[in-house]
Amino acid sequence: MASQDELKKQVGYKAVDDYVRSGMVVGLGTGSTAFFAVERVGQKLKSGELQDVVAIPTSVRTKEQAEALGIPLVTLDTHSRLDVAIDGADSVDPDGNLVKGGGGALFREKIVEKASDKFVVIVDQSKMCDALGPHFMLPIEILPFCHEHTMRCLEALPSMNGAKAVLRMGSSANNKCDGDEIAVSDNGCYLVDMKCTSPITDAVRLADDIIKVVGVVEHGLFCGMTDHVIIAGTDGIEVKDVPK
Numbered sequence: 001m002a003s004q005d006e007l008k009k010q011v012g013y014k015a016v017d018d019y020v021r022s023g024m025v026v027g028l029g030t031g032s033t034a035f036f037a038v039e040r041v042g043q044k045l046k047s048g049e050l051q052d053v054v055a056i057p058t059s060v061r062t063k064e065q066a067e068a069l070g071i072p073l074v075t076l077d078t079h080s081r082l083d084v085a086i087d088g089a090d091s092v093d094p095d096g097n098l099v100k101g102g103g104g105a106l107f108r109e110k111i112v113e114k115a116s117d118k119f120v121v122i123v124d125q126s127k128m129c130d131a132l133g134p135h136f137m138l139p140i141e142i143l144p145f146c147h148e149h150t151m152r153c154l155e156a157l158p159s160m161n162g163a164k165a166v167l168r169m170g171s172s173a174n175n176k177c178d179g180d181e182i183a184v185s186d187n188g189c190y191l192v193d194m195k196c197t198s199p200i201t202d203a204v205r206l207a208d209d210i211i212k213v214v215g216v217v218e219h220g221l222f223c224g225m226t227d228h229v230i231i232a233g234t235d236g237i238e239v240k241d242v243p244k
């Protein structure tokens with residue numbers, strides 16, 4: 001049986017093989033699944049199978065990986081439209097709505113993926129869920145200033161349905177809270193993981209409510225953004241096209 005890493009590699013490679021062509025501007029996601037997509041872009045540029053591709057990374061980690069592979073990098077300031085962005089996710093609901101940010105890169109992921117003509121999500125079967133919320137804590141990036149107040153405002157939102165705010169500690173790159181220091185994002189902000197005990201019934205409304213809280217930089221609800229989901233399971237790979 002294929003290991004979880006093998007499944008991640010299969011979807012990462014397939015996304016690049018199916019959706020990246022020479023001359024494109026490509027968004028490079030963050031995380032252990034997106035890692036393999038970045039690896040594949042590097043391989044294909046090196047072999048000459050892909051040419052004139054430039055990429056926009058969604059985190060410092062991905063930037064460093066891409067640089068090490070010799071992938072030419074640009075920014076949204078010079079290239080405001082991307083042809084395609086490829087990234088992992090923490091939860092995917094049946095409509096292709098996502099929870100992202102388990103790896104702490106949600107702000108850069110969202111700004112890059114919103115600017116992309118096509119957004120391809122790559123996951124293994126464990127990320128698929130019936131409803132967002134209880135499947136994976138909802139990450140939110142907030143300013144450090146008065147962060148405890150901001151956390152209380154988030155908990156008080158009626159649409160949050162009683163979810164508790166947990167300040168991420170340790171590495172910003174995982175939500176295991178495995179350290180004594182407050183985790184700091186690539187943007188110098190804090191990360192809060194909302195522990196939802198019930199399904200999010202209206203993700204669009206919750207997203208609207210969260211972004212209105214002063215102190216919030218961005219949240220990990222990615223609604224209506226996905227074009228294709230590539231899912232790896234023990235029975236093989238499935239591609240779901242999400243109607244818009």
Ligand SMILES: O=C(CO)[C@H](O)[C@H](O)COP(=O)(O)O
Pocket residue numbers: 029030031032033034087088089090099100101102103104105106109
């Ligand atoms: O949103 C993310 C980072 O902010 C990641 O895409 C998400 O956490 C999935 O990561 P992985 O592929 O390692 O499970």
